[in-house]
Amino acid sequence: MKTKEEFLIDPEFIAWVRHPNDHLNDYWSKWMDANSANLRELKLAREILLRTNYQEYKAPAGMKDAIRQKLLTIKPADHPREKKNYRWIINLAAVFLIGLALVWISGVFNKDIVESPVENVVMHHKRTVSGEKLQLTLADGSRVWLNSNSEFSFPDKFGATERRVILKGEAFIEVEKDSLRPFRVVAQGLVTTALGTSFNIKEKGDLGIKISLVTGKVKVENVSTSEDFILRPGEELHRDPITGEKSIRKFDTHTISSWKDGILLFEKSSLDEVVEILENWYGVKINMQNPTKVTWEFSSEYRNQSLENVLKSMGYVQNFEFDIKGKNVTIKF
Structure with missing residues (x-):
C-alpha cells in the first residue's frame, strides 16, 4: 500500500495535482480504479499539495x-x-x-514552502416560489435545475476533498465528473453521493423523499443509522414518511426529468394532485366550486403552455369552466 509520503515525492503525482491535463487525468483515473485501497492516502497527499504554495527561490547572481x-x-x-x-x-x-x-x-x-491561507467558505442560498424555476451552474461546472418551492444551498468554491450541497424541495442535478471530489447532496437526513452522474431528488417534508437516478451510479446514506443503498440508472429510492421504510423501484426517466424541460406532466392524477401541481407550476391560487362528486385520474402532457390553454384543454375533457383573475383561479363544476 502506498503512503501519502510516497505520493508527495512522486514527480508524476505532483505534476498531475499541480498541472493536470487530459493525459495525466486519464492515467491517474485508471490508477485509482485499479488501486482503490490507496485512495485515502492519495486524497490526503493531494489535499496537502493543494493547500501548499511553492515559491521558487533564485539565488542572487554570483x-x-x-x-x-x-x-x-x-x-x-x-x-x-x-x-x-x-x-x-x-x-x-x-x-x-x-x-x-x-x-x-x-x-x-531553492524553494520556500509557504502555507496558503485558509479561505473562508461563503455559502449561497437560492430559493424559488410557486410558479418559479431556476437553473444554476456551480463552481465545478455541475448544473442544477431547481423546481418550484425549493431551496438550494451551496458554497462559492468547493473544497479539495468533496462537493457538498443542501437541498429542500426538488432539484435535477447533472454532476461534473471529478473522481477525487465526490458530489454530495444532503436532503432530509439522507446524503446522496455521486462522482459524475445525473439524478433527481424530490424532498417534500412530511410527505417523504424520492431519489431517482438517470445516469451513472450513486450511493445514498442515512446519516442517523449509517445505512446505505446503491442506485443504478432507472432506479428510485423512496422513503415512507410515516414508517421511514425505504424501498427501491423502477421509474420512467421522462416522468422524472420532464419538469426541467418545461413539460407539465400528469399521470393518473387525482383532482387534488392536479390542483397542487398547477398552483406550484404557475404560482396561482385555485378555488373550486362543487368538487365533491368529482373523481379524477387525469393523464396529459403540456409543453410550455400558458395556464389558460392548459385549463381549456382540461375543461373540455373533465367538463368544467374556469375564471382567471390575476393570481386567483376559480374552477366551476
Whole structure:
C-alpha cells in the first residue's frame, strides 16, 4: 500500500495535482480504479499539495561562485599548542559549512514552502416560489435545475476533498465528473453521493423523499443509522414518511426529468394532485366550486403552455369552466 509520503515525492503525482491535463487525468483515473485501497492516502497527499504554495527561490547572481571561493580560502587557525585538542572541531565546522553550501548550490533549498491561507467558505442560498424555476451552474461546472418551492444551498468554491450541497424541495442535478471530489447532496437526513452522474431528488417534508437516478451510479446514506443503498440508472429510492421504510423501484426517466424541460406532466392524477401541481407550476391560487362528486385520474402532457390553454384543454375533457383573475383561479363544476 502506498503512503501519502510516497505520493508527495512522486514527480508524476505532483505534476498531475499541480498541472493536470487530459493525459495525466486519464492515467491517474485508471490508477485509482485499479488501486482503490490507496485512495485515502492519495486524497490526503493531494489535499496537502493543494493547500501548499511553492515559491521558487533564485539565488542572487554570483552567490554560488562566491560560496565556492569562500570555501577554497578557508584555512585552519594556526594555534600549535591547541592544534591537537581542537582539530576535530575545525574538521566538523568545515564539513558542516561544505555540506550547507552544497545543499544550497544543489537547489534543495531553492524553494520556500509557504502555507496558503485558509479561505473562508461563503455559502449561497437560492430559493424559488410557486410558479418559479431556476437553473444554476456551480463552481465545478455541475448544473442544477431547481423546481418550484425549493431551496438550494451551496458554497462559492468547493473544497479539495468533496462537493457538498443542501437541498429542500426538488432539484435535477447533472454532476461534473471529478473522481477525487465526490458530489454530495444532503436532503432530509439522507446524503446522496455521486462522482459524475445525473439524478433527481424530490424532498417534500412530511410527505417523504424520492431519489431517482438517470445516469451513472450513486450511493445514498442515512446519516442517523449509517445505512446505505446503491442506485443504478432507472432506479428510485423512496422513503415512507410515516414508517421511514425505504424501498427501491423502477421509474420512467421522462416522468422524472420532464419538469426541467418545461413539460407539465400528469399521470393518473387525482383532482387534488392536479390542483397542487398547477398552483406550484404557475404560482396561482385555485378555488373550486362543487368538487365533491368529482373523481379524477387525469393523464396529459403540456409543453410550455400558458395556464389558460392548459385549463381549456382540461375543461373540455373533465367538463368544467374556469375564471382567471390575476393570481386567483376559480374552477366551476
